[in-house]
Amino acid sequence: MNTTRWLKVLAIISLGPSLAACSATGAPPTPSASPSLPTSVPSPTPTDTPIPETPTPAGPTPIPNDLTYEQAAHLFDDPSDVPFEVRDLSSASEQEGYTIHDIIYTAHDPQYGFVKGWTPAYLVRPAGDGPFAGILFLHWLGDASSNREEFLEEAELLAKQGVVSLLIDGYFPWGVRPRDGESDRLQVIHQVIELRRAVDFLLSQPGVDPQRIAYVGHDYGAIHGGVLSGVEKRVKAYVLMAGMGTYSDWSLDYFLGSDVDGEAYREALAVVDPIQYVPHAAPASLLFQFSSNDGFVPQEVALDFFNAASEPKEVKWYNTSHRLDEVSQRDRLEWLANQLDLPPGP
Numbered sequence: 001m002n003t004t005r006w007l008k009v010l011a012i013i014s015l016g017p018s019l020a021a022c023s024a025t026g027a028p029p030t031p032s033a034s035p036s037l038p039t040s041v042p043s044p045t046p047t048d049t050p051i052p053e054t055p056t057p058a059g060p061t062p063i064p065n066d067l068t069y070e071q072a073a074h075l076f077d078d079p080s081d082v083p084f085e086v087r088d089l090s091s092a093s094e095q096e097g098y099t100i101h102d103i104i105y106t107a108h109d110p111q112y113g114f115v116k117g118w119t120p121a122y123l124v125r126p127a128g129d130g131p132f133a134g135i136l137f138l139h140w141l142g143d144a145s146s147n148r149e150e151f152l153e154e155a156e157l158l159a160k161q162g163v164v165s166l167l168i169d170g171y172f173p174w175g176v177r178p179r180d181g182e183s184d185r186l187q188v189i190h191q192v193i194e195l196r197r198a199v200d201f202l203l204s205q206p207g208v209d210p211q212r213i214a215y216v217g218h219d220y221g222a223i224h225g226g227v228l229s230g231v232e233k234r235v236k237a238y239v240l241m242a243g244m245g246t247y248s249d250w251s252l253d254y255f256l257g258s259d260v261d262g263e264a265y266r267e268a269l270a271v272v273d274p275i276q277y278v279p280h281a282a283p284a285s286l287l288f289q290f291s292s293n294d295g296f297v298p299q300e301v302a303l304d305f306f307n308a309a310s311e312p313k314e315v316k317w318y319n320t321s322h323r324l325d326e327v328s329q330r331d332r333l334e335w336l337a338n339q340l341d342l343p344p345g346p
Helices: 069-076 148-159 181-203 220-231 248-254 262-270 299-308 326-339
Strands: 086-094 098-106 118-126 132-138 163-168 208-218 237-241 285-291 313-318
Touching (some): 069 181, 118 148, 118 181, 132 220, 148 163, 148 326, 181 208, 181 220, 181 262, 208 220, 208 326, 220 237, 285 299, 285 326, 313 326
Parallel strands (some): 285 313
Antiparallel strands (some): 098 118
């Protein structure tokens, strides 16, 4: 990443017994004390603003569909210089030697983030000074744990192997649902920019080794991760679970009505479809995990996604549902340990 993107990170954010927060003015925000890890994130704003159903994007503009990869990749550059302001809502220390920080930090744009202008996250940090590997997780859109809690158990296991994990809440389509081609294309772009900003945040943590960074995404987390793999070269390894190479299929099947022009919608989203970006993931390694009985991702669609990706890559199939299972978790943790040179796990 070039120097301009790193100007956003005004200072290294130190995490230890307490979380220090940086703001544009240098005045630290006041954390809200909590004796235990909350199951939901309270609104960070003084006015207690509710989470919006559909924040209005600022005038989506048409993007030509004949862009080259090099041109399209710049759609996901972050032009802002928004510094990280961080609030530690609570911290829960575990006997196993790691701490879970329940945090929020400023999004790259005030109208984006699951809480408008803010990104809720868990930061799971081992004790000690490192060096640590780092993993960014993005959850699925499912019937349970459809938020940053999906991978919390895995992050705790990985903390025992010396991994700092950042688990963020996604907002598209979790908080903002698909509605039309131009708006949804803009939402995809901003969600991926937030993922790049999350990589910035992860790398700013003390002791994190910039040569040992990974990404894990499930369902929509895998779709967004497919785009990220083609534009974010600081990540060494990607695990893409039960994803597909296009946004349009799920939007048209599950969110949008029959009055939407499907052809026009597909055309509008084509420039940001992950199948355009996974061919450019190299030199990062890719692990694809799919269900052979997936009601949402047919095998031929899964294979199209996998076949499009650059080498080195690997695919594993599981006789389970779209949710995947404990066998896939075991394989995923083993693969990550090999990619990130981790010590044996518990």
